[in-house]
Amino acid sequence: MGLGASIRRDFTLMAILLIPVAIAINVAVGGLVKALNLWIFLDSIGTFLIAMLAGPWIGLVTGALSILLLSVTQDPTLAPWSILAAAMGFLVGWLARKGYTTTWGKAAITAALVTICSVAVSVLLSYFLFGGFNTSGVSVLTGVMVDYGDLPLFLAVVASHVPAELVDKFLSVGIAVLVVKSISDRQILRFPHGQIYVDARKKARRGASAR
Numbered sequence: 001m002g003l004g005a006s007i008r009r010d011f012t013l014m015a016i017l018l019i020p021v022a023i024a025i026n027v028a029v030g031g032l033v034k035a036l037n038l039w040i041f042l043d044s045i046g047t048f049l050i051a052m053l054a055g056p057w058i059g060l061v062t063g064a065l066s067i068l069l070l071s072v073t074q075d076p077t078l079a080p081w082s083i084l085a086a087a088m089g090f091l092v093g094w095l096a097r098k099g100y101t102t103t104w105g106k107a108a109i110t111a112a113l114v115t116i117c118s119v120a121v122s123v124l125l126s127y128f129l130f131g132g133f134n135t136s137g138v139s140v141l142t143g144v145m146v147d148y149g150d151l152p153l154f155l156a157v158v159a160s161h162v163p164a165e166l167v168d169k170f171l172s173v174g175i176a177v178l179v180v181k182s183i184s185d186r187q188i189l190r191f192p193h194g195q196i197y198v199d200a201r202k203k204a205r206r207g208a209s210a211r
Contacts, residue, residue: 010055012054015191015192018191023046024046026066027070029045031070039164040167042168043066043067044063044169046062048088050089051063052096052180053180055096055097056093058093059091060090060093061086061089063087063089064082064085065082067084068082080125084117084122091114092173092176101173102197102200103204104177114169115169118168118169119158119165122165123158132153142156185198185201
């Protein structure tokens with residue numbers, strides 16, 4: 001499948017209509033977490049959900065737009081993270097197309113890969129653009145590790161981002177998978193990846209019957 005066809009496959013009418021909903025979820029939950037100054041983010045749940053249902057390209061667009069909107073309405077320093085949000089949306093959508101969000105075991109692999117991607121990019125952005133500290137709650141952990149852990153700043157940034165990203169991405173992927181699992185076969189077939197989930201469900205039911 002060519003690039004153009006792959007992009008067009010993602011942007012069905014149902015998928016396009018879901019974009020504002022996904023962005024609203026990201027902005028609402030992400031804004032609440034930021035207001036509470038928690039050390040996780042949860043601003044990718046909507047992105048992961050639409051990527052799982054529709055594909056990598058729509059995940060990319062939704063992720064970028066969500067963080068850009070948060071940067072305009074809440075915190076301008078978030079803008080560089082739109083790059084990471086786009087990359088994660090694409091990765092989740094691509095893995096979903098390969099069937100890696102159809103079971104909890106495969107979803108855990110997806111969450112782990114997204115965590116690795118997120119840690120790598122967020123550490124570089126935080127360290128080189130903001131000197132290791134930004135407006136997220138993770139910076140509190142970084143400060144504690146610098147002050148009490150006697151770690152060099154770069155290692156403190158890495159050490160603080162790993163647990164934050166691990167918890168955040170496993171929660172975000174898990175919530176999105178839970179929503180996908182709750183959608184009926186009839187409704188999920190309206191989305192580009194619907195057949196992938198329906199086939200996986202049929203396979204699981206056959207396996208359960210055989211036992």
